[in-house]
Amino acid sequence: xxxxSTPTTTQNRDTGTADFGTRIGRVEAAAYRARHYALNxxxxxxxxxxxxxxxxxxxxxxxYADQLRYRPEDPLWEDRDRFLLSTGHYxxxxxxxxxxxxxxxxDELDTYGSDxxxxxxxxxASYTPGMEISGGxxxxxxxVAVGMALGLRLKGSPSRIFNFLxxxxxxxxxxxxxxxxxxHHQLGHLTALxxxxxxxxxxxxxxxxxxxxxADKWASFGWYTQRVDGNDAASLLAAxxxxxxxxxxxxxxxxILCDTKVGxxxxxxxxxxKAHFMRIEEHEWQIxxxxxTTGHDGxxxx
Numbered sequence: 684x685x686x687x688s689t690p691t692t693t694q695n696r697d698t699g700t701a702d703f704g705t706r707i708g709r710v711e712a713a714a715y716r717a718r719h720y721a722l723n724x725x726x727x728x729x730x731x732x733x734x735x736x737x738x739x740x741x742x743x744x745x746x747y748a749d750q751l752r753y754r755p756e757d758p759l760w761e762d763r764d765r766f767l768l769s770t771g772h773y774x775x776x777x778x779x780x781x782x783x784x785x786x787x788x789x790d791e792l793d794t795y796g797s798d799x800x801x802x803x804x805x806x807x808a809s810y811t812p813g814m815e816i817s818g819g820x821x822x823x824x825x826x827v828a829v830g831m832a833l834g835l836r837l838k839g840s841p842s843r844i845f846n847f848l849x850x851x852x853x854x855x856x857x858x859x860x861x862x863x864x865x866x867h868h869q870l871g872h873l874t875a876l877x878x879x880x881x882x883x884x885x886x887x888x889x890x891x892x893x894x895x896x897x898a899d900k901w902a903s904f905g906w907y908t909q910r911v912d913g914n915d916a917a918s919l920l921a922a923x924x925x926x927x928x929x930x931x932x933x934x935x936x937x938x939i940l941c942d943t944k945v946g947x948x949x950x951x952x953x954x955x956x957k958a959h960f961m962r963i964e965e966h967e968w969q970i971x972x973x974x975x976t977t978g979h980d981g982x983x984x985x
Contacts, residue, residue, distance in 0.1 A: 703920070706749055710916040713744035713783050715979045718948050719972065720779035724795035724802075725961075726968045731796070731804065734945040734958045736776035738914070739847075739878050742941050743780035745919040746845055746876070750927070755785035758812040764842050765831060767815050769824020770849045770878070774806035777814065777847075786813040822855025824848060825875060829861050832870040836932045843872045843930060851883040853894040859904070862936075866905030871934025874926055875906075878913065880943045882959055897940055906938045913941025948975050 701709075721736035746766060754760045768777050775795065782789045787801070794800035801810045806818045816827050828846040835842050852858050865873055879897070881888050888894060901908040909925065911918040919941070926937040946952030946961075949971045955961065963971070 703917075706920055707916045710741070710744045710748050710920065711982075713748040713780075714740040714916070715948075715975070716783050717744060717776070717779035718975055720782055720789070720792055721775055722949075722968060722971050722975070724775050724778065724792050725963060727793060728796045728804075729965070730960065730962045732772045732775055732959075733961050733963065734882075734952055734955070735770075735773050735849075735878070735880065736779060737949060737952065738880050738943040738945045738947045739773060739776050739941075740779070740947070741914050741916055741919060742847070742876055742878060742943070743776055744783075745916060745923060747780045747784045749920060750843075750923055751784075751845070752842070753784065753786070753813075758786055762840065762842060765815050765828075765835075765844045766813075767824050767828050767831070767844065767846045768806050768818050769816075769827075769846055769852060770821065771805040771807075771818020773847070773849070773878075774802070774804065774811075774814075774818070777806060778802050778811070781811070781813045784813075787811065821849070821852045822857040824852070825858050825861035825865070828873055828875070829864045829868070829870065832865070832873045833868060836870070836872070841872075841932070843874065844870075846873065846875045848875055848877045850877060850879045850881065850888050850894060850897070851891070853877070853897060853900075854883075854892045862901065862904045862906065865936040869933045870936045871929070871931045873936040874923075874930075875936070875938040877938060877940050878943055879910075879940050880945050882945055901938045901940070905935060907935045908938050908940070910940040910942065913943040914947050948978055950974055950978075 717740045725731050725733040752764045781787045795802045796804045806814050808814045808817045828844050832844045883891050898908050898910045909922045911922050922939045945958045
């Protein structure tokens with residue numbers, strides 16, 4: 684059975700009102716629920732970008748359960764923080780986070796990828812509440828985020844912008860043009876989170892086009908750069924806290940490079956070949972859920 688959450692209206696960032704251990708627990712619980720939601724959605728189609736959703740669940744949870752200012756009942760609230768999903772094929776992971784946040788109904792996840800669903804397999808802003816941009820053609824998200832950050836600053840808005848990218852998007856020249864623009868305009872309210880899962884559609888990132896040393900490159904573009912274990916809630920929150928202390932509408936933009944494991948939390952999928960777009964057999968879905976629960980319960984008991 685999938686665990687459930689009780690979303691609450693988040694109008695203020697909660698980084699200063701709860702102790703660090705409580706925040707870690709909240710993020711870990713949100714990531715666990717999101718992984719269950721992703722498995723349930725994947726089973727609807729029998730395949731999909733399940734590995735990425737599992738691997739990035741902690742990243743989504745750290746933002747939605749701890750950082751983001753939003754109103755579940757009003758996804759277009761003017762003073763909301765913006766979360767931009769540049770990697771449109773990660774929509775399955777984003778939908779899980781949106782459902783856990785109460786922005787879309789959990790029951791609606793059962794329609795994932797179906798005809799007339801508001802939850803297409805690649806993220807579309809015109810369909811889904813809480814989806815700020817349409818993704819798909821990689822390398823566009825950061826450019827949109829830069830323009831959005833400039834627009835919000837001109838309006839005097841205190842809203843922050845979080846842009847989720849993949850390591851494969853660091854192959855794209857448009858990403859680095861946007862990175863230069865963000866530093867030039869001193870967009871201190873812009874944070875990029877990069878899923879460094881080392882995998883692309885055509886194989887390992889290092890084989891397709893090496894992006895290392897990624898941290899040195901971002902730093903040389905003038906960004907405040909951190910690299911962390913993207914599957915560890917404490918590391919993610921500490922990195923986000925480092926940014927939040929100095930975040931403002933002017934200053935250095937920030938990037939967190941998050942090393943993650945595709946299929947994280949489900950051993951059956953963590954070592955699966957051809958993990959970019961997974962085909963999972965009918966009898967394997969329940970095994971995946973059981974492994975996820977066993978791992979989570981074992982971690983909680985330690």
